[in-house]
Amino acid sequence: MLPVRTGGIFYIEDKFDWYKIALMSSKKHFLERLPVVYAGALICCFLWGSAFPFNKLGYIKFQIDSDDIGTLLLFAGIRFFIAGILAILIGSCIQKRFIAPTVKAVPKVALLSLFQTIGQYFFFYIGLANTTGARAAIVEGLNVFVAIIIAALIFRQEKFTLNKAVGSLIGFVGIFIMNSTGEGFIDSRYFMGDLFIFLSTICYAFSSVCLKKFAPSEDTTMLSGYQFLFGGAVLSLTGLLLGGRLAVVTTSGIAILIYLSFVSAAAYTLWGMLLSRNPVSRLSSIGFMNPVFGFILSLFLLNEGSSVGLNAIIALLVICIGIYTVNKTKEAN
Numbered sequence: 001m002l003p004v005r006t007g008g009i010f011y012i013e014d015k016f017d018w019y020k021i022a023l024m025s026s027k028k029h030f031l032e033r034l035p036v037v038y039a040g041a042l043i044c045c046f047l048w049g050s051a052f053p054f055n056k057l058g059y060i061k062f063q064i065d066s067d068d069i070g071t072l073l074l075f076a077g078i079r080f081f082i083a084g085i086l087a088i089l090i091g092s093c094i095q096k097r098f099i100a101p102t103v104k105a106v107p108k109v110a111l112l113s114l115f116q117t118i119g120q121y122f123f124f125y126i127g128l129a130n131t132t133g134a135r136a137a138i139v140e141g142l143n144v145f146v147a148i149i150i151a152a153l154i155f156r157q158e159k160f161t162l163n164k165a166v167g168s169l170i171g172f173v174g175i176f177i178m179n180s181t182g183e184g185f186i187d188s189r190y191f192m193g194d195l196f197i198f199l200s201t202i203c204y205a206f207s208s209v210c211l212k213k214f215a216p217s218e219d220t221t222m223l224s225g226y227q228f229l230f231g232g233a234v235l236s237l238t239g240l241l242l243g244g245r246l247a248v249v250t251t252s253g254i255a256i257l258i259y260l261s262f263v264s265a266a267a268y269t270l271w272g273m274l275l276s277r278n279p280v281s282r283l284s285s286i287g288f289m290n291p292v293f294g295f296i297l298s299l300f301l302l303n304e305g306s307s308v309g310l311n312a313i314i315a316l317l318v319i320c321i322g323i324y325t326v327n328k329t330k331e332a333n
Contacts, residue, residue, distance in 0.1 A: 049293025137294025
């Protein structure tokens with residue numbers, strides 16, 4: 001039987017089978033359905049947002065000083081090495097086989113790890129130690145705008161539409177509003193910390209582009225797991241060479257470290273699966289919720305404020321408008 005084209009859909013001219021093929025052709029992949037995309041991305045954002053206060057709590061439990069770069073990198077390295085093991089185990093259980101990189105995939109793992117784990121968290125952990133959890137969450141929100149700029153204008157992975165430009169700027173305004181306190185947006189006490197957090201967002205943006213590029217030909221769970229493993233080993237070794245030591249180890253500290261490892265393994269694996277099926281801008285726009293979760297959780301868990309405040313509520317509304325604006329297109333680019 002020959003395939004016949006009707007209304008842009010190919011089907012086999014058979015009274016039993018043609019409608020099944022037409023139905024399959026018109027269906028979106030599960031990970032492309034907007035409710036699934038939004039729910040999955042929000043879960044990732046909550047997990048990542050919780051990492052801001054829990055990292056700070058980890059510094060307290062392990063008694064890590066803000067100027068002890070070696071120990072900060074060792075703490076980060078152990079976290080991501082464990083995260084890599086968890087991601088590989090989770091992926092292997094889901095696929096019912098042990099996932100491992102091919103020879104061709106090794107350079108991709110190394111390049112992804114350079115930006116996503118080594119570069120991003122080198123700057124992030126040093127920066128977080130020199131600023132507040134709430135401020136770090138706010139500055140980290142800039143990765144949305146940076147990711148869209150890099151993906152659309154530099155690597156041409158998608159179109160940079162007017163909606164994306166306006167929505168990103170609206171989101172940036174929301175981040176600014178959230179940070180508009182009596183001390184102003186730039187505070188000399190936290191300038192270096194905020195700068196390092198911003199540099200980590202640039203590394204994150206490049207990692208998103210790399211993951212988007214590699215996802216069609218590689219298993220995203222494998223990529224996430226092994227880049228964590230490799231990056232964690234590099235950060236740990238660097239920390240040890242700089243004299244880093246976890247001198248104080250407690251049960252609560254270990255629990256925090258394991259939770260942070262789970263956050264990385266679960267969130268990045270899910271994010272990679274979503275990124276393989278959706279434009280960077282769609283996911284990055286939802287990433288505006290990262291500073292919302294991080295800001296609120298830092299206020300309560302770190303006692304960095306007595307209440308959320310009116311400015312945070314206004315910022316939340318503005319950020320949601322930004323999300324809506326970026327995604328207000330007739331079809332995904």
